[in-house]
Amino acid sequence: MLGSAISNCVRAAIRRFSRATDGNVAVIFTFAILPILAFVGAAVDYTRANNARTAMQSALDSTALMLSKDLTMGTITAAQIPSKAQTYFNSLFTNKDGQGIAISATYTTPTSTAAATILLSGSGYINTYFMKFADLSGGNFRKVNFGSSTTTTWGNVKMRVALALDNTGSMSQNGKITALRNAVAGTGGLIDQLSALSKNNGDVYISVIPFAKVVNLGTSNYTQSYIDWTDWLNPPTTQPNNGSTQASLPMNWHAVGPGARCPWTNSSGGFTCNTSPTSTSNANYIPSSGTYSGYICPSVDYNSHTNYNGCWVSTPAGTGVFCTGSSSCSCPKNSSGNNVSGCSCTTTSGVTSCSGNLYTHDWTQPGPLDLIHNLGQPRVSAVVGWTNNKWTSTNQLPTVQNNWLLASTNPISTWTGCITDRTQPNDATGVLPNTSDVTTLFPANEYYENSSLYCSNSASPQLGPIIPLSYNWSALKTAVNAMQPTGGTDQSVGLAWAWQSLLVGGPLNAPAEDANTTYNRVIIILSDGLNTEDRWPDYGDGSSQASGNPIDARQALQCQNLQAAKDANGAPMYTIYAIQVNTSTPADPTSTVLQNCASSPDKFYMLTSSTQILTTFNTIGTALSKLRLAK
Structure with a gap:
């Protein structure tokens, strides 16, 4: 190795200098170069040790996630954690400098007030190349120790994902609706990815919110008190x-x-x-x-x-x-x-x-x-x-x-199921309906465009009904595969009902939440166009918005309210992914309202082809599959 070669050369030079009798310069130089080499060598050796530690941390993190998934799926028992941890770690840790590597795995069973945890710890050392010059007798400078640890929770994290999916007429272009169906409901699609995380019924829930200018709540709900x-x-x-x-x-x-x-x-x-x-x-x-x-x-x-x-x-x-x-x-x-x-x-x-x-x-x-x-x-x-x-x-x-x-x-009773935006200001809030305040109720609508009553059961194509949170994977796939391109675009009404689908006590009857359980509440909104119409005719005519983008202004406020929502620990209540599919010629401008609605810049996706829909949903599914590490 390069380090050994350098070490041998330096040692030989020192021996020559120690035997030299030609003058005091050689002796002085010999004593002067030793601390210099020690300082330079320390920097190099500590960098190697830090790289080895970083590699160990990454391998431990990935091992912990894989163990958590195995436990969730029931493919290993708690007793198998140490051996499985060693197997995963050995395949993941590839740093060549690390020596004497040892890891330990500790599993703590859950209690009524705390989740199960997996603690992984690792240790090792590197042989120094340069620092050992400072200790020619073979002492402590001949190696640098390093270690790391990680902790992951298991068994108390559940996931609730709301899909607000554009079903407007332009989705018929460039194969977008087909690509969306495959990305969500196809083999290996998002539903398959998320359902694989569920060991028990209710570990993962998914809702499906097809939207156009309205959403379809379903005709059977005409007796509900929350309808205006x-x-x-x-x-x-x-x-x-x-x-x-x-x-x-x-x-x-x-x-x-x-x-x-x-x-x-x-x-x-x-x-x-x-x-x-x-x-x-x-x-x-x-x-x-x-x-x-x-x-x-x-x-x-x-x-x-x-x-x-x-x-x-x-x-x-x-x-x-x-x-x-x-x-x-x-x-x-x-x-x-x-x-x-x-x-x-x-x-x-x-x-x-x-x-x-x-x-x-x-x-x-x-x-x-x-x-x-x-x-x-x-x-x-x-x-x-x-x-x-x-x-x-x-x-x-x-x-x-x-x-x-x-x-x-x-x-x-003849209502076809269409629901439009709530009365302002509650078109932009997640407040639950209250019969004493009509602005909190959800206005029934009879959406009719392009000679079609899009919510009607007899319409072809029909805007599909909302599917509340469910773990009936087959029914969810059927609903997604039945989606058809319909009318105009109002992203806000889709986002509003994605929000409502995650609220306990709301019109879509989201299942109750356990105070001792952590919930990942996620909204994914995909749209292939810009907002063109909503409940207020002054705001848009179905082709374009009025001056000042009033539809976007209402949605921007809605997104701000979503992002401002906090859980009991003060953390953001929702994680929002926003996807714009921009295949128009000429291309639509970037939807600022969608871009800003995403929880962070990395959660906004601008797609320019239908084929990217599949890869994007796969990327999001992979991200959602990872449990958050405690340390």
Whole structure:
């Protein structure tokens, strides 16, 4: 070895110098070089010892993790730990300088208040190359000892992983949805990786949250008290989330009845009229015959991409003035382009007044006075008309409340399962639902885009239902493999329900947690695009966000709240991985909101091809498989 060669040369030189009689310089040089060599040699030898110690630490850490996994899987017993530890360590420690290596393994059984532990200790030494010059008699400088230890817990760490997975329409491009299915539910995929860590049922749980603009909670949950039915039951003129796109009643509203032109268009209200409560067939005029004669049924909303769940009925209320005091006051038109029968207008001194057949327009969802029908439904207090069935310049705001007393034309049992963002500020929090505060409840929605009710069981493709925390690996794989590309992108609603799936006492019934157990709570969100729409039409139109990225702003606050959540020990409650799949041409910009949502920079992944989805989930699965070392 190089060190031995140098040592032999130096020793020979010293012997020559000690025999020299040519002068005192040689003697002086001999005594002077010894401390110099000692200092240089000490640095070299201590570096070698430190390298050997580092190699030992790494081998001990990996051995402890492998032993913990073996114990978890039941492939070894506690009695086999020492021999198995030696076998693992021997294959992992490859440092050539280390000599006299010895390790010990101590297993401590768990108690009611403490987890089981495995303590591994190692020791050894290196033979010095240079330091031994300082001790020619063969003393303590001929070797440097080193040692290390590591401790890992076993049996008290459990894992709960929520997968928020993009199921939007663009996932159909470049094989992304197929790659995602394989990465999560394929052979050797994430579900297989995590399920392999589970010795007993409940050691590992996984939830699956497919998301688009909404999530699908499943139709069977329509009786749950945590659902907010306000938007779902209300007419389009009483939608508190619609902002500047809020539709309004026309001033000739009380003259609109059978045979009149639909009073709205996509440009004037965001919707048109349909032929019946459950139809998607357009009607330019209010039906004047049949079961739904006089029914004014709004179509899907062009702005919010939602379907409404009722109609206004036209109940005759005699004749009279229906609007006065505005030059815009006019009679509704019939299919011939003329005023509807019996309607006329006069203008006196610049004041226009119109009169004709009058109609009231209750909305076909239960009003506050309904004490007979719809007993299992919430009541709708929407405003449906003006006092005395007349708009005036001094009575411009409608005040008459809905008074539907018959069976609902769209009972809540027909809900397809869509849930949208919660009312602000709780769209950005993980607060549990409380019936005394409607902002904590989860709004039902009837998402309709690209001619599809994406949450419906009959939709093809369908946005798959949420799967709460489960260790039914087969069912989880089935759900993932059934995922299909659907509508627009709202990452926040997927993230919100991934959060809810990890909360004990929440709507998804996460299993109770043991105070003596450590839980790794993990959220993985994958999206292939930028946010384009959410509950608020003013924020985005399905193609792009409004100025200032208001959807991202809400999600950024949500991510901050997630990251700020702490457990009982003051440690972060959640570990968040964020994945952006960016295969667009031209490429989308990096999603800052996703990037900042990750718990740390190394937990954000920017992917530029579908093939990277598999390797990324494998990388995350490997990271989650490692137990945290105590030291």
